[in-house]
Amino acid sequence: MNEKELEIVKSTNKKSKPQTDQISFGKTFTDHMFIMDYEADIGWNNPRIVPYEPITLDPASMIFHYGQTVFEGLKAYRSEDNRILLFRPDKNLQRLNLSSERLSIPAIDEESVMNYLKQLVSLEQDWIPTTEGTSLYIRPFIIATETNLSVAPSQSYKFMIILSPVGSYFSGGIKPVSINVEEQFTRAVKGGTGTAKTAGNYSSGYQAQAKAKNEGNADVLWLDGLEKRYIEEVGSMNIFFKINGEVVTPELNGSILNGITRMSIIEVLNEWEIPVVERKISIEELYQAYADGELEEAFGAGTAAVISPVGELNWLGRKMVINNNQIGALSKKLYDEITGIQTGKLVDSHQWILEV
């Protein structure tokens, strides 16, 4: 694909930027956004950066009816020496295309889109907050726009990138959370869409989330859809356990997300020569490890929180309190390492950082 020339229309009506300590996740957006269109006969076309504004769609647009849509999430960080850093953005665009394949959405050209993304972030660089733990959240997404109620792949799409400054995920320091092991609802199953970042995977979890919250938990630990036995993900993060000195995370089995924080943690642990294994792990095995005093740490891993310690797991009335409900030493060390690389404080020995 030849890279199309990028048109830039600058906003003449700049918004005021929020105080870092007053930012709620995902509610504030910057002055510009990126859009590109797709039509079946000409492919992706008309890439442009324009003022952030509402989009107008026919009510019969396929996105409103059949869920043909994919998205990604990544962050831009401002380093202490004022550089703009992206963390493994190539992995996000690769995964976007894998998600699109599952949803029968045409692939984007990763190289061109990386260039557009960098230009958008560069234009909006004054929006990157600088306080500890803050960043500019980047949301690329694709929606099906054909006006047609037939149940079939759309012949037209919009690819967009919007940017949102985000505050510290853990205001007042990292706090371990309480998680409910979900026994009734299912997130995903092999042959379904669980490995894709697509809309339907998220709203389908709201009922389980609400149940967990009603019982005093922050989120849900999903079990596999087949036997309701093997651990899959926590909320919308991957999950890790430290059991008797070894780190265990569920293997990529066709229903969990191939998380970029997850893959980075595994690479860091290998580098540190800390045993880490990707395998099936059942909730019974986890409970037995807990009962035997061998469940040392547990944490979720994802772009939003990077590392989110699990202090308590509730499974059918049985409560597992992990590491006295404190963040574990390894969890903390991984958090410091990954966020240190992301923000340019630590040496990027893996070449994970792309400077804008």
Place this chain on the structure above:
Amino acid sequence: MNEKELEIVKSTNKKSKPQTDQISFGKTFTDHMFIMDYEADIGWNNPRIVPYEPITLDPASMIFHYGQTVFEGLKAYRSEDNRILLFRPDKNLQRLNLSSERLSIPAIDEESVMNYLKQLVSLEQDWIPTTEGTSLYIRPFIIATETNLSVAPSQSYKFMIILSPVGSYFSGGIKPVSINVEEQFTRAVKGGTGTAKTAGNYSSGYQAQAKAKNEGNADVLWLDGLEKRYIEEVGSMNIFFKINGEVVTPELNGSILNGITRMSIIEVLNEWEIPVVERKISIEELYQAYADGELEEAFGAGTAAVISPVGELNWLGRKMVINNNQIGALSKKLYDEITGIQTGKLVDSHQWILEV
């Protein structure tokens, strides 16, 4: 809920109506649409019929990211004596609320919405085509509209109804179709969203559909997500088999849709004292019945086609040709009965018809 007063803004720029024989499904829409809004603090409000027009949404609206949306599909028919008939619309609105519950969307007041729907169809009655097999397709749907990238239920929604004249599903008479038994992809699993009419259930099937079409089939027969063994649905229809004089359809197991055509067929068969059973049926059992010469008929059942005969099933290289690839006598009789009631040609002894 008190019924809110309906505002009506009439279109001043009427479209020309298509020739009945030139209508593609779901691409032509009438002059008006219904909209109603929801905000968490005031509930559903501002019901209105307005000219059909695009809607404008922030790119961070939740519908574009997390798939919190539900829909329904039903039809208005013009009878020979010029009445406007709806087929069991109360069942559609009941099911819409069940779907909404699964997706954590606030319920609508079924009685008020039925009234709004009737007023919209009445206003657009000149759009109901009159040729044999045609109707006015009615698409109610709800989308999450809060501007927020948090993975949580939206605090605002739009409920809309749009109308589309549809031609005969089977131009040139009913033709049995060839169906591929899908072994790789999964439509739904217990604890998931399979019983809800929600967007993510549909686009997740596109890859399997494309594979089936590449192999010369019209659509997919879905097996259960757990064992890939028990028959669930065909395309986006329920499925029925006539085996050795008895009609068998998969039981409502928590992953298949509770189809309104499906439930009507079961009631008609009971009335006719033809044996009908809702139970698990495996693809092996079906193949054995075929091999034994006992598989007499097979058909999909749904709002779009009413009855869609299956002439050929392809399962792992094994081909089952059903009833010599002709529509079966019972399939035809059911088609005539249901469509006869829907169009007012036959007596509505079940009180299924609502006259607008």
